[in-house]
Amino acid sequence: MNDIKINMLGTGSPRASLERSGPSQVLLIDETPILIDCGEGTVRQLMKAKIDLKKVEHLYFTHLHADHVYGYGQFLVAGWGSGRKKLTVVGPAGVKRFHNQMLELFKDDIAYRTSLGFPSNGILDVEVIEIEEDGEVPGDIPAKVKAARMVHNVPTFGYRFQVGEKAVVISGDTAPTQSLIELSEGANVLIHDCCLTTTSFYKDTTSPTMKKVWENLQKEHCTPKQAAETAQKAGVKQLVMTHFLPGIDKEEIYHEASQVFDGDIIVPDDLLTVSVSEKTEVLN
Ligand SMILES: [Zn+2]
Ligand SMILES: [Zn+2]
Structure with a gap:
């Protein structure tokens, strides 16, 4: 029986926050x-979660909006500097260009x-896989991965990670969609x-611009x-909410x-850990 846990490293949004990464x-x-998405502060959050940077060899991007990729430069270079020997990055169209630009x-x-003597594997030989359509994503992780397109203003995929009978789904950013209901079935x-959230900082604004935003x-x-x-x-x-604006x-x-x-x-707050067992429970 596989032991499956999820650590909610960063639960924030594009709005910089001292409370949420x-x-x-x-x-x-x-x-x-x-690793799924790599927002600002991801490397520090991994360290706080006591996850060895050099062992993180798989990264899935839901999409390439800034808040989900701000931490990639540090992850890419510092992970390699910590001894990572290989890395596979999966994401929607554009992820190859993004990686090459980095x-x-x-x-x-x-x-x-x-x-200085650092070997170049783990950074110059990163395998980058672009997903073009819904369906199974091939890879060498101990889970079957399925991707489904979400409703967001850039190509965005939700992922289902199936390990035996257990499944964990992540939506990425999306408006409500039947695709996510199907992807999540019985997870x-x-x-x-x-x-x-109605209590976000947008709520009480009198600014016409922010009201429009x-x-x-x-959508x-x-x-x-x-x-x-x-x-x-x-x-x-179990439903775990995330991507919170400040002031919730x-x-x-x-x-x-x-x-x-x-x-x-x-x-959750940042770094909350969920254990996915017969009865899913929160560990901290
Ligand atoms: Zn987004
Ligand atoms: Zn976002």
Whole structure:
């Protein structure tokens, strides 16, 4: 029986926050770490979670919005500097260009470090896989991975990681979509975008610009109720919300979701760990 845990490394959003690191989580399958998104602060959050940087050899990007990739430069270089020997990066169209631009940006730095004696494998030989369509994603991790396109304003994939009977799904950023309900069917845990909280800083703004932004965001993300509706329709056991703007009211989010979803609801802080067993439980 596989031991599966999820650490919610960063539960924040594009808004810089002292309380929440940028979007990122790590799935641990028998201690094999699989990183999903790499927002600001991901390297430090991995270290806080006591996950050995050099052992993180798999990264899945849901999409390439800045908040989900801010931490990639540091992850790429510092992970290699810590002794990582190989890396596979998976993501939507554009991820190859993004990775190559990052290498170009740090070209002189990488040349300097290889001149010091660091071997170049683990950074110059990164395997980058672009997903073009829904379906199985081939790879050498101890899980079957399925991707499904979400509703967001750049190509975005939600992922289902299936390990035997157990499944963990992550939505990435999305408005409500039937694709996510299907992807999540019967999963143990659904990690879901919950950006549109009524207590966010957008709520009380009098600025017409920000009001317009808030209106437009309704087409790109989910409210707690919408996330809970997806969880309910998919029959998942546990809903873990994430992607929070500053100033949220955790109890209110929990309350709103509990009106429509009768499974377990978690409104996490950064670094919360969930253990996916017969009965999914929160470890801290
Ligand atoms: Zn986004
Ligand atoms: Zn985002």
